[in-house]
Amino acid sequence: MDEATEEKRLRSPEPPPYEVPAYPRRPRHRRPFARSIVSIRTGLSFVVAASVLWLCYAVDRQYRTGRRHEDGEASSQLLQRYEDALAQCRELGRIPGRPQPGTRRSNPRWTPTNGQTATTILKNATLFDGEAFLSYAVDIVFSKGLVEAVHKTADNVAIVSDDGVVELDVQGRYVTPGLVDMHSHHFLTPWPGTEVGDDTNEMNPDTKAFTPMVHVLDALKPYDEAATLILSGGVTSSLIIPGSANLIAGEGVPVKNALYSGEHSEPVVADLLLERGVPASERRRYMKFAFGENPKGVWGYTRLGNGWHLREHLQKAKELKEKQDDYCAAILETRHCHDSHKASFIRQSGKFPFQLELESTVAILRGQVIVQNHNYEPEDLETMLRISHEFGYRVAGFHHATEAWQVPNLLREQGGNVTVAIFAEFSLYKQEAYSPSLYAGHLLDKHGVPVAYKSDHVIGLTSAKYLASQAAIGYAFKLPEEKALQSITSIPAKAIDLDFRIGYCRPGFDADIVVWDSHPLSSGATPLQVFIDGQAQLDESQVKQSMGTTFTAARAGDETPVIKPQMRYEVDDEQRESICSQAYGPGQSFVIDGIQKAFVDNYPELAASLAQVDDEPLKLIVEDGEISCLGSAAMCAGAESEFEAKGKKALRLSLQNGHVLPGLTAVTRALGLTEIATLDGTGDGQVSSQKIGDPESLVYAKYGLWLDGKEFARARLGGVTRAISAPLGDASGFVQGVSVEYVTSGKRSLTKGGIVRGDVALHLNLGDATKSSEGSVSNGIHHLRKMLENGKGKDNGTVYGRVAAGDLPLVVHCNNKYDMAQLLLVKKDFPEPNIVILGGKEAPYVAKELAAANISVILSENRPAPDAFREKDAVVGPPLTRSIASYLKEAGVTFALAIYEPSMPVDYRIHDLGPEAGWAAKYAHLSEEETVRLVTSNVESILGLEKSKDLVVFEGNPLAYGASVVVSFHADAETDT
Ligand SMILES: *[C@@H]1O[C@H](CO)[C@@H](O)[C@H](O)[C@H]1NC(C)=O
Ligand SMILES: *[C@@H]1O[C@H](CO)[C@@H](O)[C@H](O)[C@H]1NC(C)=O
Ligand SMILES: *[C@@H]1O[C@H](CO)[C@@H](O)[C@H](O)[C@H]1NC(C)=O
Numbered sequence: 017m018d019e020a021t022e023e024k025r026l027r028s029p030e031p032p033p034y035e036v037p038a039y040p041r042r043p044r045h046r047r048p049f050a051r052s053i054v055s056i057r058t059g060l061s062f063v064v065a066a067s068v069l070w071l072c073y074a075v076d077r078q079y080r081t082g083r084r085h086e087d088g089e090a091s092s093q094l095l096q097r098y099e100d101a102l103a104q105c106r107e108l109g110r111i112p113g114r115p116q117p118g119t120r121r122s123n124p125r126w127t128p129t130n131g132q133t134a135t136t137i138l139k140n141a142t143l144f145d146g147e148a149f150l151s152y153a154v155d156i157v158f159s160k161g162l163v164e165a166v167h168k169t170a171d172n173v174a175i176v177s178d179d180g181v182v183e184l185d186v187q188g189r190y191v192t193p194g195l196v197d198m199h200s201h202h203f204l205t206p207w208p209g210t211e212v213g214d215d216t217n218e219m220n221p222d223t224k225a226f227t228p229m230v231h232v233l234d235a236l237k238p239y240d241e242a243a244t245l246i247l248s249g250g251v252t253s254s255l256i257i258p259g260s261a262n263l264i265a266g267e268g269v270p271v272k273n274a275l276y277s278g279e280h281s282e283p284v285v286a287d288l289l290l291e292r293g294v295p296a297s298e299r300r301r302y303m304k305f306a307f308g309e310n311p312k313g314v315w316g317y318t319r320l321g322n323g324w325h326l327r328e329h330l331q332k333a334k335e336l337k338e339k340q341d342d343y344c345a346a347i348l349e350t351r352h353c354h355d356s357h358k359a360s361f362i363r364q365s366g367k368f369p370f371q372l373e374l375e376s377t378v379a380i381l382r383g384q385v386i387v388q389n390h391n392y393e394p395e396d397l398e399t400m401l402r403i404s405h406e407f408g409y410r411v412a413g414f415h416h417a418t419e420a421w422q423v424p425n426l427l428r429e430q431g432g433n434v435t436v437a438i439f440a441e442f443s444l445y446k447q448e449a450y451s452p453s454l455y456a457g458h459l460l461d462k463h464g465v466p467v468a469y470k471s472d473h474v475i476g477l478t479s480a481k482y483l484a485s486q487a488a489i490g491y492a493f494k495l496p497e498e499k500a501l502q503s504i505t506s507i508p509a510k511a512i513d514l515d516f517r518i519g520y521c522r523p524g525f526d527a528d529i530v531v532w533d534s535h536p537l538s539s540g541a542t543p544l545q546v547f548i549d550g551q552a553q554l555d556e557s558q559v560k561q562s563m564g565t566t567f568t569a570a571r572a573g574d575e576t577p578v579i580k581p582q583m584r585y586e587v588d589d590e591q592r593e594s595i596c597s598q599a600y601g602p603g604q605s606f607v608i609d610g611i612q613k614a615f616v617d618n619y620p621e622l623a624a625s626l627a628q629v630d631d632e633p634l635k636l637i638v639e640d641g642e643i644s645c646l647g648s649a650a651m652c653a654g655a656e657s658e659f660e661a662k663g664k665k666a667l668r669l670s671l672q673n674g675h676v677l678p679g680l681t682a683v684t685r686a687l688g689l690t691e692i693a694t695l696d697g698t699g700d701g702q703v704s705s706q707k708i709g710d711p712e713s714l715v716y717a718k719y720g721l722w723l724d725g726k727e728f729a730r731a732r733l734g735g736v737t738r739a740i741s742a743p744l745g746d747a748s749g750f751v752q753g754v755s756v757e758y759v760t761s762g763k764r765s766l767t768k769g770g771i772v773r774g775d776v777a778l779h780l781n782l783g784d785a786t787k788s789s790e791g792s793v794s795n796g797i798h799h800l801r802k803m804l805e806n807g808k809g810k811d812n813g814t815v816y817g818r819v820a821a822g823d824l825p826l827v828v829h830c831n832n833k834y835d836m837a838q839l840l841l842v843k844k845d846f847p848e849p850n851i852v853i854l855g856g857k858e859a860p861y862v863a864k865e866l867a868a869a870n871i872s873v874i875l876s877e878n879r880p881a882p883d884a885f886r887e888k889d890a891v892v893g894p895p896l897t898r899s900i901a902s903y904l905k906e907a908g909v910t911f912a913l914a915i916y917e918p919s920m921p922v923d924y925r926i927h928d929l930g931p932e933a934g935w936a937a938k939y940a941h942l943s944e945e946e947t948v949r950l951v952t953s954n955v956e957s958i959l960g961l962e963k964s965k966d967l968v969v970f971e972g973n974p975l976a977y978g979a980s981v982v983v984s985f986h987a988d989a990e991t992d993t
Contacts, residue, residue, distance in 0.1 A: 094359035101368040102351060105344035111384055112298050117516045118524040123161035124293030125272070125526070125549050130279055132527065132550030135159040135177035138184050140169045141191035144536070146506040146520030148498050153188060158527035161549035165523055186531050187571050192501060193521040194252025194528030194548065197480050198388070198437050198508035199415050199470035203256050203271065203288065204232055206240035207881065208888035209474075213237075216474070217261035217314075225315045225322075226329050228303060228376040230266035232256050239275065239283040241882070242480075246473065247273040247553050248896050249481035250536075250543040252528035253290055253509075253518050254473075260306035260390040261314040263326050267376060268302040268388070270512060272528070274548040290514065300513055303380055305411075306390035307400055309448050323399060330407045333377035339369040340378070380409050386513055388413045388437075392448030394423045401430050413437050413511045415470060418449040421456035424463030435511035436460050437468040440486035440493075442477065444726055445693040445922045454733075457490035461499050468508040475919045476881035481892075488537040489928075492584055492978035500537055531567040538581040539976040540935040542894050554895055562894040563939070582978035585672070585971040595667065605664050606638040606983065607656065608969060610671035614646060615948045618678040618963050622646050636676060636969065638985065639664065643967070646676065669982060671971050677948055679737025679966030679984060680929050681955040683854065683874050683914035686921030687731065687741050688721045688758065693922040702744045704789065706751035708780070708796075709803035711814040715743040715753035718774040724762045727923045731760040734927030735974055735981050737966040738772060740959065742779040742827070744921055749789040750796045752779035754815055755827070757961055761986050776959055777825040777852070778815055782835045783886050797838050804846040822848040825959055829918070831857035831877065831887045836866070843869045852958055854916065857882075857890035860903035867908040872958045875900060876916035878936045894939055901940035912954035934975030947975055 126132065138156040143149065143166065153169040159177065167173040175181050205214045215235035218227040236256065246254065257268030270290040278287030286292060291299045307322055317325065343365060350361050379385045387404070391397050391414050404411050414420060415437045420427060427434060438460075443452035453459060457467045469487050471480035483504055491500035509519025517526050527550035530536075530543045544567035546553045556566050565572060587595065611634040616622045625647060626634070635652040637645040637659060645655035659666070690699025700720035706713045720743065731739060739760050743753030757773040764770040786796035807820025818824035826849050830836055839851055840862065853859065853873045857880040859866065866873065878901065880890040893899045904911045913933050915925050929951050937947035956963055965987030972979030 091359065094362045095355055097362050097367060098347070098358040101343075101347055101362070104368040104370075105340075105347055107297070108340065108344055109382060109384075110297070112300050114513070115516055117520070118522060120162065120516065120524040123517075123526050123549055124291070125277075126161035126293075127279070130277075132159065132161050134180040134182045135164070135175060136182045136184065136527075136547075136550060137175055138186050138191060138529065138531065140188055141186050141531070142188055143521060144190070144192045144498070144501050144505075145522055146193045146509075146525075147502065156191065156521065156529065158529070158547070158550050161527050161551075163521060163523050163525050163527050163529075166521070184568050186567055189544070189567060189571075190532040190534070190536055191521065192250070192530050192532065192536055193505045193519055193525070194530055194546065195250045195483055195504045196506075196508040196512070196514075196519050197246075197251050197254040197471050197473070197483050197504075198413060198435075198468055198512050199472055200246075200254040200256055200480050201259065201472070201474040202242040202246060202254065202480065203236040203238065203240045204258070205474045206237045207242040207245075207883050208885045209883055210885050216259035218258065218266060219261055219314065223373075225261075225263040225311050225317070225325060227258075227262050227266050228264040228380075229373045230258065231269070232258055232266060233269050233285060236269075236271075236285045236288065237283075238285045238288050241275075242473065243271075243273040243275050243288075245881075245892055245896065246480040247546050247548065248543065248892075249479075249483060250530040250532070250546055251471075251480050251483050252530070252546065252548050253514070254471075254480065255302060255388070255508075255512050257302065257304040257388060260304070260310040263306060263311045263322060264329065264377065265304040265306060267385070268304055270300070270302075270514060272548050274551070274553060277548070277551075290518070301376075301379060301385040302512065303376060303385045303387050304390065305387060305400070308390075308392055308396045309446060310390070319396070319399070323403065326403055327406070329377065330381070330403070333374045333381055334407060336369060336371060336374050337378045337381050343369055381407060383409065386412045388415060388511075390415050392416050392418050392446075394419055394426070396448075397423060398426060398430075401426075401434075405430075410434075412513070413468070416449070416472070418443045418452045418456075420465075421453045421459045422451070424460050424465050427460070427465045428463055431465070433466065435466040435468050435507060437470040437508065437511065439472070439478075440469055440489035441925055441928070442472075444691075444924045445920055447692060447695060450692055450726070454489075454493045457495035457500070457503065458493055461495055466507050466511070467495065467499070467503050468511060469503050470508065474883070476883040477917050477919060479879070479881045479883075481881075482879065484536055484541055485539070488539060488541065488581065488977055491537045491581065494583060494586070497537065497580065533563060533565070535581055539931045540938045544895065558897070559895045562896060562898045582673075582972045582976060584978050584980045586980070595669075603641045604638070605640055605659070605666035606636065606669065607659075607666045608636040608638075608669045608671065608674065608982070609633065611636055611646075611674035611676055611969070613674075613944070613973075614676040615945055616646065616676060616678065616967065617945075617949065617953050618965055618967075619643070619646075625651070634674075634676075637666075639666075641985070643985075671969075671982065673972050674982070675970040675972070675974055675979065677735065677930075677968050677970065677974060678952040679964050679968050679986070680735050680951045681738045681740070681961075681964060682731060682736045682760075682923075682926055682929055682951070683876070683912075683916065683955060683959075684739050684741045684923045684926060685916050685918075686744055687727050687739050687760075687923045687926065688723060688725070688756075689717060689741055689744050690921050691722070691725045691727075693920045699921070700744055702746055704746040704749055706745065706749065706753065706789070708751050708799045709806060709816055711816055714751070714815055715745055716756070716775070717741050717743045717753060718756040718771055721756055721758060721766065721771070723758060723760075723764065723766065723770045727926060728760050728762050730924065730927040732762070732984070733981065734929050735968040735970060735984060736760055736926055736929055737968065737984055737986055738964050739926075740776050740955075740961075742777075745779070745781075746789060748781070748785040748787075750780055750782075750786045750799070751789070752781055752829070754778055757959075759986060761984075763986070773961060775815065775824065776961065777827040778819045779827045779829065779854075782828050782830040782839070783832055784884065785829075793835065797842070801842060801845070804842070804849060808846070808848075819849055820846070822850050825850045825852050827852045827854050827874070827959075829854045829916075831855040831880070831890070833858035833861040833889060835886075836862045839871065840865050840869050843871060850960070854914065855918070856880075856900055856904075856911075857887045859909070860891045860898075860900055860907075861889070863903045863907035863909055867910075870910075872910040872912075873904060874912045874914050874955065874958060875904065875936070876914040878913060878932055899936065899939035901936040901942070905940045905942065910954065910958060911950070912958050913950040914955070928977070930974035930979065931977045934973075937975065944975065 473480035506519035745752035811821035
């Protein structure tokens, strides 16, 4: 890739400039207070006139008797103050307007100078419209940034327009509304991140945990390149909110993810706003609340203090609100009086009661601000509802809410339609998130609680680009198809009160539209084109280069547009009972039918005999824990009758789409070494004294390993039977220590076969982490060279000696291309060591050299984020660039695949190893066999491990979301500790 292409890569082609039009006024809902004023004025004019007269008389008398000496001298200044106060009172209960969905005739972001020019028709779309899939193909007509019509394709409706008509035939491809993310921090903390870029939390000793007076608008960076990545995942609208350090954190704002979309294509914050073109007084307001661990940890409170301080603050606002209401009731009664009475009112009552620091909180109490809460645990959800009821405001969304699935009835009965905005999988990283359920979406939905998925974008693992994949995972775990798609479109749109503009692809909605390459809930689904306000955002040539097709290109044979992705197979209770009553553990016999595919590299004899089987379902017979046959029904007939002749009892299973694979081998972040990433007490602990070359200070994972925990359960869920973990080491430090290989079954102890290999590899962190122990990256490289120099030609038996001699792999966690180039130079001078790169965000830049130098890659960055400066040139993948895996394959690099979260020691996603390999394969065009090897034999061969003899039987395709493990066979593990 040349520099210019790289430079262009993150920016979409610059659309023509925009301009801001006026927003059409809308009928608006008034609050009860305002309504009573209106009805008195219009309905009961006689009585009103009479009472006004009486009131003026009363005021007048008071005025004449008390202030006679100022008679007639109402100053213009006082009158001006009176008018100002009256205006403030009239605005008091005002709520932004909300047209009936479908009645809008224009998009306020559109302008003639830089908006969508020609009317566009997407022909022959398979449309999910925000609520449901339409049962027929449609033509979607949009003009000036607004969807105008959705016609049946079969009706062949002719469209004419003065502006011209562009017809784009999408040939049955899936189309959805632009996705809506109701929780993101991009623009606040831009990518690539630096030490000074973060403006997410206002941590001020004066205001402490209450910063409702701050507004993210004052901190947005309208050049954040992450926005382009995010839109490339189909996310067109995002609610940007402050972080969760404070109990009330500040106001948020909704944006559209189109950079430089203003009139002059400059980085201007106002141009980002979803409500661009809407008068400021008509815009919606959003407030972020947080409760639980974060404000507790930051300000030294307990939950007791959290609750008290929140009430104390709300009480202050409530008192101010009451003062305002009393004041306004009084002033409104004098509005027909003589000027002198008005002046007198101001003299006596003063100005409208106002405190800038409480303005937002009072507005919350008036229902003018949409409240979004950060909470995890059930008791925190309950507390926040209790407090909201005490003070009379509504919570629109509970965010994160990892444990909300435990209290769906509480939420339904007391939540007032609160939307629960969750992660599909991210959890287990803190105590609050330690009791998650992968079925949370399904469980909440089943109880009538609206569910949204959201990103929390800013660290790489929460990249908003992959919002759709969260819905896909929710679907795989049984959230119904249309609900899963609603969870990233109309449900979050409703939770931020913009579901008359976004979240749907229907007439009268903004023309934010995504054309997908496959079913949007399938693993690896990627947009082929994204429209924001009717303007295409993706560069067709980038899409073509990265995905091999475009949204209007003729459909290739391998595109399977109307195949629904798989959902996990679940046995019903009766089946479960009957199976479990038969199962009797190790040595069990099985007869399993309906196996559609078997990849059994680890059993060469079986693989060879399977090569002769045509396309027919296979049978697997396991006798007393040993495989006695895997083959066609005919091939296994003998074994089966022999087996039956012995009168043996077997568990019989009939599968629909059975798959047999070797047990997967995961290179983990910290499995077995810490249970809750952020809690030291749940882990092995960290050391910071390891010095490269000094065997004395080296840390070994094998001495701190535990063999059970919640992440082990997730590993088994994904068919991962073996794992490799390096020590926690120093969270940031050059030497991480020596890794261990072990079994994940949870059925073997440390003393009896739990550990497969005690010393797997020496792990180093090359990059920013190097600096904390070595001072600089350069010093790290210098010390690495010195260590290898010392050990040159003589294996002195220590770990470092073995590494220098190439007897033990040197796994270097590394993402930057220059750091990788340093490793290439090291390899040139020291050919013996077996250098393996773990990470690989920028590996494509040096892929050919890596292949030539025989440096393999364990790709843990299949979908990387350019989140740190040192990783700013990460190859971000389709639809913006080709994928890393495709470059590695093309260059002939030996590579495997891992899931490894650099930012925290957590393996919450370990069960996705198969689907992640499938995702990598999709754009690298790997065969299924090659794909399976990425997470089995390639890991073993790169690290020089013994081939695992474990086998796992899945219902469903384990290279996509939604497969479930039926049985796994763990071969005996040897120990070599
Ligand atoms: C719409 O697309 C489908 C799938 O490619 C195709 O079979 C059908 O003929 C198309 N219909 C029209 C009217 O072009
Ligand atoms: C919840 O939603 C239902 C259905 O839309 C509506 O009738 C009800 O008024 C809502 N309740 C609240 C408290 O908003
Ligand atoms: C063994 O060799 C390594 C690798 O060069 C070196 O760092 C270490 O100091 C040596 N240790 C001993 C005890 O000789």
